[in-house]
Amino acid sequence: MSIIELKDLSKIYGFGDATTVALEEVSLSIQENEFVAFMGPSASGKSTLMNIIGLLDRPTYGNYVLNKRIVDRIRSTRRAKIRRDTIGFVFQSFNLLPRLTVLENVALPLAYKGVSLKRRNKIAENMLERVGMADKKYFYSNQLSSGQTQCVSIARALVNSPKIIIADEPTGNLDSVSSRLVMELFTEINRTGSTILLVTHNPEITKYASRVIYMHDGSIVLDEESKVGEVSTHAKKMVRKSTKKTFEDDLKGVSTLMDAIPQKNNNTKKYSPKKKSKKTTRKKKNYVKRKK
Amino acid sequence: MTIPHRDDISLALRSIRYSKTRSLLTVLGIVIGIVSVVTIVSIAKGIESQVTGQINASGKDIILVKPGQVNKTSSKDILGGLNQLSSLSSISNLTQNDVNSVASSKGVVSSAALNIVSGQVKSDNGKFSSVVVGAGNNFLSLVNQKIAYGEYFSPTSSDVYQAVIGANLAYPIFGEKIPLGHSFIFHGKTFIVRGVFSNIQSAPFSVNTNFNNDIFIPYATAEDLTNNTAPIYEIIAKSNDQALVDQVQKNINQNLLQLHGGLQDFTVLKQSQSLALTTQVLNSITYLISIVAAISLLVGGVGIMNITLVSITERTKEIGIRKAIGATNTQILIQFLVESSVLSLFGGIVGVILSFIVDYILILTTTLSPKIDLPVLAIAFGVSFGIGIVFGSLPAFKAARKDPILALRYE
Known part of the structure; x- marks a missing residue:
């Protein structure tokens, strides 16, 4: 049963000749209990897609069915409530509130739900126990290491027992040991039944995922099943490439990965004003010419 | 979940604690406003209760006749109250005939007149220009005034050149706290001090002079010294029955009107009317100063709005995080509304504490x-709370309407 169903979803910023197409008719179906990794270079639309799936943003066009409910046009109060009850966010920069203790941070989503202080502290404590941070519950976030902070923010995402966890580069600010810890936490959460959507720049991370989606310029360019425990095929290419690492490879970063991906499918319908589409095609022709 | 939660309040308290200096500076306007309003009103209340106390002490059956006409047309007008004071001038058109008429009016048990003799007082310590009041023999008993030292001049005494002085005069004129037996020269006559008044309450007998700075001599002596030209300051009469004060007042007024040929150039007041007069003047002043204080409250409110706006911009990221984890717009709105009203209520509390201190210093x-x-x-608490709500609502609305994505990205 699919929990997330996107159909021809587009997101366009700006207007006139300053239009930016962040998402271009993305169609996607995610089943319950999947562990999906999203990869792609910067500005490929991953975060925009996550924001729309997480109901922080609205699509410009297209339909979004979340948990059998059409949610692409509902009012902000209902969005906030769905967000609170079915979605948990984990951010790259942790986003814990510095004025609150670890326990209060974790209990905050429950407070918005109206759970009593005593009960929500108990639930939050259990969550902290689960991520191994129970002994730090009266600490403030600036007293924790980055790995510990991320564990706390995962606990916060989990506290409402959401069906979907959206993690936008959760390991982006972590060292490799903490990354492994955090990813294993995600795997364990996935095992208990949550759907996990994870954005990452690190090909290594894809080995925790059961499905890897590659994005480029606002479209999905590749969607492949991946065996848990193995780095995905295309990510592997990138890894192999980067074994002979030079300084330039470092600079290129993920875009090396994109070299390994088949060219963007041009058959998909495009939304954009006619004038603009001409422009882009001309550009493309020039680009092809130059390549020749 | 639109009711403010206990969490909102504890959160607001925490954010006030988080930036103590800023919070204090923010609420300064509120504090000053509350202190001024509370102090002014409390001073007015204090004076009012003092006056009421005096009137109760001197008796409700007292009737005062004063020269001049009180302007009654504009009693509701704020400035009207102020007019009434000035219209009680000391240029007198009351005469000895009036004094006799009052004394013989139906229902008057006893009466006394006060007149004023101007001139210089010469003592061993030098020359002083003091108001010298000629007071009838009944004055003391009429107004229940106490003598601190010595005694009041007795009507039977053959010595007409005797004086009782106000408490404030003893030291400057005679260099002594209890100058009984000392003498001074006034209009060429040597007077002997027979007594010193204990503190004389200012209202209602003396609206525009302080009797504590005056010298009292027998009424007849004062008449003598000035060849019966001393202006009569007021006539005090006592009714035989408290219940009949109104009737007696009417009698006196009728008699005097006859003497004055129908011209109402004098005022007959019973105690409750004197009180009304005093409180009216007091209220007018209180209103005026309260308006100024209210402006300070308004400025304080704008200060709160300003700082809350800044704080909301500073906390944009926090708003984004809260929205991401499920806070609705209303919940964010309430959070900031509670914060601003707690802040300004805190200002109110500080203001009230300070006003207690100010009042203590005044006492x-x-x-x-x-x-x-x-x-x-x-009212002080209510107003400060209300200011928080009113001036906090614009920033709070702004916070609630923030786009969660932009807010999350804000650094």
Whole structure:
């Protein structure tokens, strides 16, 4: 049963000749209990897609069915409530509130739900126990290491027992040991039944995922099943490439990965004003010419 | 979940604690406003209760006749109250005939007149220009005034050149706290001090002079000294029955009107009317100063709005995080509304505490006895809370409407 169903979803910023197409008719179906990794270079639309799936943003066009409910046009109060009850966010920069203790941070989503202080502290404590941070519950976030902070923010995402966890580069600010810890936490959460959507720049991370989606310029360019425990095929290419690492490879970063991906499918319908589409095609022709 | 939660309040308290200096500076306007309003109102209340106390002490059956006409047309007008004071001038058109008429009016048990003799007082310590009041023999008993030292001049005494002085005069003129037996020269006659008044309450007998700075000599002596030209300051009469004060007042007024040929150039007041007069003047002044204080409250409110706006911009990221984890717009709105109203209520509390201190200082250093009562406190708290709500709502709306994605990205 699919929990997330996107159909021809587009997101366009700006207007006139300053239009930016962040998402271009993305169609996607995610089943319950999947562990999906999203990869792609910067500005490929991953975060925009996550924001729309997480109901922080609205699509410009297209339909979004979340948990059998059409949610692409509902009012902000209902969005906030769905967000609170079915979605948990984990951010790259942790986003814990510095004025609150670890326990209060974790209990905050429950407070918005109206759970009593005593009960929500108990639930939050259990969550902290689960991520191994129970002994730090009266600490403030600036007293924790980055790995510990991320564990706390995962606990916060989990506290409402959401069906979907959206993690936008959760390991982006972590060292490799903490990354492994955090990813294993995600795997364990996935095992208990949550759907996990994870954005990452690190090909290594894809080995925790059961499905890897590659994005480029606002479209999905590749969607492949991946065996848990193995780095995905295309990510592997990138890894192999980067074994002979030079300084330039470092600079290129993920875009090396994109070299390994088949060219963007041009058959998909495009939304954009006619004038603009001409422009882009001309550009493309020039680009092809130059390549020749 | 639109009711403010206990969490909102504890959160607001925490954010005030988080930036103590800023919070204090923010609420300064509120504090000043509350202190001024509470202090002014409490001073007015204090004076009012003092006056009421005096009237009760001197008796409700007292009737005063004063020269001049009180302007009654504009009693509701704020400035009207002020006019009434000035219209009680000391240029007198009351005469000895009037004094006799009052004394013989139906229902008057006893009466006394006060007249004023101007001139210089010469003592061993030098020359002083003091108001010398000629007072009838009944004056003391009429107004229940106490003598601190010595005695009042007795009507039977053959010595007409005797005086009783106000408490404030003893030291400057005679260099002694109890100058009984000392003498001074006034209009060429040598007077002997027979007594010193204990503190004389200012209202209602003396609206525009302080009797504590005056010298009292027998009424007849004063008449003698000036060849019956001393202006009569007021006539005090006592009714035989408290219940009949109104009737007696009417009698006196009728008699005097006859003497004055129908011209109402004098005022007959019973005690409750003198009180009304005093409180009216007091209220006018209180209103005026309260308006100024209210402006300070308004400025304080704008200060709160300003700082809350800044704080909301500073906390944009926090708003984004809260929205991401499920806070609705209303919940964010309430959070910031509670914060601003707690902040300004805190200002109100500080203001009230400060006003208690100010009042205490006033009691210690002046003769005022300010009274802070419950309604004033309730209004002070209510107003400061209301200011928080009113001036906090614009920033709070702004916070609630923030786009979660932009807010999350804000650094």
